[in-house]
Amino acid sequence: MVSLPKLRPIDPPSAAFLLAESKNQPMHVGGLQLYERPDGAGPDFVRELFEASTSSDEEVMPLFLKHPYRSVKTAGQLFWREDDQFDIEHHVRHNALPTPGRVRELLELCSRLHSTRLDWERPLWEAHLIEGLADGRVAMYTKIHHGLVDGISAMRLMQSTLSTDPDERNMPAPWTKRAIRSSRSKSRDDAATTDAAHTLSTLPGDALRTALGVTAEAAGMPAALVKTLSKGMRNEASTVSFHAPRTMFNRSITSARRFAAQDWPIERIRGVGKAAGVTINDVVLAMCGGAIRTYLIENDALPDAPLVAMVPVGLKAKESHLPSAEGGNAVGAVMARLGTDQADPGDRLRAVHRSMKDGKDALESLTPVQVLAMSAIGQAPAILGPALKMQGIIRSPYNLIISNVPGPRTTHYWNGAKLVGNYPLSIPINGMALNITCTSYDGNMGFGLTGCRRTVPHLQRLLTFLDDELAALEKAAGV
Amino acid sequence: MVSLPKLRPIDPPSAAFLLAESKNQPMHVGGLQLYERPDGAGPDFVRELFEASTSSDEEVMPLFLKHPYRSVKTAGQLFWREDDQFDIEHHVRHNALPTPGRVRELLELCSRLHSTRLDWERPLWEAHLIEGLADGRVAMYTKIHHGLVDGISAMRLMQSTLSTDPDERNMPAPWTKRAIRSSRSKSRDDAATTDAAHTLSTLPGDALRTALGVTAEAAGMPAALVKTLSKGMRNEASTVSFHAPRTMFNRSITSARRFAAQDWPIERIRGVGKAAGVTINDVVLAMCGGAIRTYLIENDALPDAPLVAMVPVGLKAKESHLPSAEGGNAVGAVMARLGTDQADPGDRLRAVHRSMKDGKDALESLTPVQVLAMSAIGQAPAILGPALKMQGIIRSPYNLIISNVPGPRTTHYWNGAKLVGNYPLSIPINGMALNITCTSYDGNMGFGLTGCRRTVPHLQRLLTFLDDELAALEKAAGV
16 A cells, blocks of 8 residues: 555645746745855865765755645645655755856856746755855855745745854754754844844744735735735825836746846945945945946936835834734835936935835834735735736836845854855746845845846846945945 | 847647647757867867857857747737847856766756756757866757757757868857858768668658658648548557557656666677677667666566557658658658567567568558658657547557667767767657667767656666666677
8 A cells, every 4th residue: 555645735825926937937036155165175075065965864854845736636726745756866966167167157057047947746946066166165056936935934944054163064954854953943143133123134034924924814815915005005105105117127027047146245335324324225225226227227228217126124013013923023015216316326325215214114104904915015026916907006016126134144154164155046027027135144245136037138237236336335425 | 110020930840849848848859969179178178169159250040040939919829930139148058067077967967958948938949068077078968949850850950060070170050050051061971871771761851850741731730640540550450550558657747857878889789680680770679678678677567568669760752652852761650569578688689670570561551641640650749649539549559769860970070079979868748758769870879868757767777777688689699
């Protein structure tokens, strides 16, 4: 007798992320981590790490064993089923960069890895160990379906397996049961804040996921949410009353992706913020606004009205009146004008700051249901898109999502390898071809830009423009 | 005024291959070529080759510029459209193998490259230059949609750009217009035969494609073909009267692929054939039969009845009474019993030989329309599958396709790099999870095995079994 794998129901938001997936719109998030080799690592360091990861007896955690399943027997409904032929070598892979092994080749590889859809017949994740960087560093690209875990939780999951002790060895791979156990014991240390308030700062690992779960269950996703939202949008005083101009980013997308990433010292960003009396997040948004302005001018595609970014922000539990995991915070969204209509960097920073301040003030005046709706938009634009259209809201109220997720403040290690860079890869969707997600780590702010390769040509040029913009902001602020 | 790209209609077989594609059934063929570095090639040889290929001013041939397109304006019908944003860097890529850079790592990379679908928003092909083999050889994996070109033509297309002159330089890349021009001037040299008659031997480059085109146009693809075919199948004397047993290969497939390849000296295969009085192709089929038998025994899945392979064979034009390009040959198909029920290698070879001889005799007695139908099965099992079911023919008359396509007999070079290995990657389809395609080159017979990674586990073990089987056949034949 063969025992059949058990079927478990898929919660509505996860199912929604699964069903939103199509050939041109894969719904997975990714992460790119850069490590330095530990002292004494031989030329076969990555190969050994790979072999240890795939041949260990460690039990894989259930999250990484289940895949979506439907059949005549399930009446066409999606269920989670354990993969009874789980094949670790399908999920964990060993890659190499071609010569000359610059960051450029690394980003090109990650772009391609991020373009391919996960196979629904298998658990929805991959981890790629990458060797061949000319400077000897080692990279890990990870990929996980948004229906399994949201981007922030995925990054935390990966980070949770790291240690602050450079001498610790025999550490588990992030997909093992032991990794989860060890993460629980030290999760508090890493809940670092890089910004004072109103960011995702002190958010516990599961909060976002929970917020969305609550949203869906409480409000009957997505129709009721859209109703609330559309009310808000018709109210000119609301945070969501902006009309985003149409831009080249707000078109249909194709299946190929381009990823670019770079980091800048938080000290420089903080310096601008202090001098100008604004938050670090405001400076990050002004950098994005300035870089996008230059990019659009180069493409002869700058609209007169300023672009609007949807910026997820953390909300204190008592303000949001929301139930949340571990008594933590909930997530709201602010629509921020990016000042792309301003030629002067100082003016742009002030415009961004004003817009963020208005948005956060308005957010605090929203009802809990409105906050939930905001949260859902932030998490699920692809799902809400069609629903918005049904409500007669043809155009999205924003042009792109810019998230800023704080990461660990201190140096971390994995089996002695020092983590030196950490960049998120997000999900471009139809009508929203560019996503910017930032995360801080060990004194640096890492920017991860993910775009449709065709709709956002030469995406990597935005890195140069971000760099130019930080320098211009420093000059404008007199730093 | 922007001039819109012109739309051209897609011929019915090409459209059928496009429409047969699904998430789990990508419809592209591939090729893996191994080269030795030319004398004096530096460490950046592959990088330079890559840069020369992507930055040249050579005009790309129209075949490699068109992509399928449909919209409301085309009333949902598929058309070819020229890609007006053609981006060579999306199509030509530079890859590297991780340490230790064995053939195993190369096959693993090709397996993954062959698993991903081509993007319909772009021309349907990719070429990957691969460095990092420990022995210094360089690989090229190419991928092209079956709707654009069939597997054999694709291989010939790639081969057509090669030269027999090791000192020739400044040779065009296979996707350029110049490559096609140079191939016409020398195509006759390479139309080599490795088997006496009834193989695809003297087939000119376009014949297969033409045969299928004729099929579709003449008989109203696929319904009329199936009618003919189903008549044939109810006639016990026909070549298609076999009943293939159900095997583990004849199940639904998933999207991931595994590819394995190896070659053996034709001299050894010919030696067995001569001693046993059979053709080289018979020996190749007996090797496959023996290897599959061992594989199925290992998986506790050997059926009592022998497996049946569909084997495409060439037909002389006068025998087939068919119109064909350049007065060449047409293609038929023989259903060959693989002798998997025979424990003795000698018995198996005799069984294969008898079965092939009966099939070829029967094929010669078929009417032209029946031959056309056979040809269509060989080319389009994925298309005919559903049609067969509608005709009440639930089970396929064969378990897998084994093709043997002759290649050039002499040593060839690309810009001084000596071609030392040449292996085809084919298309597993639902109900037919394994494909074996062989091709000869410069004294060796290369076997390319392409399977669904899940349905055909540990596919690479078949290589060991093929090797064992050739030795066993030599022993049985007293070589």
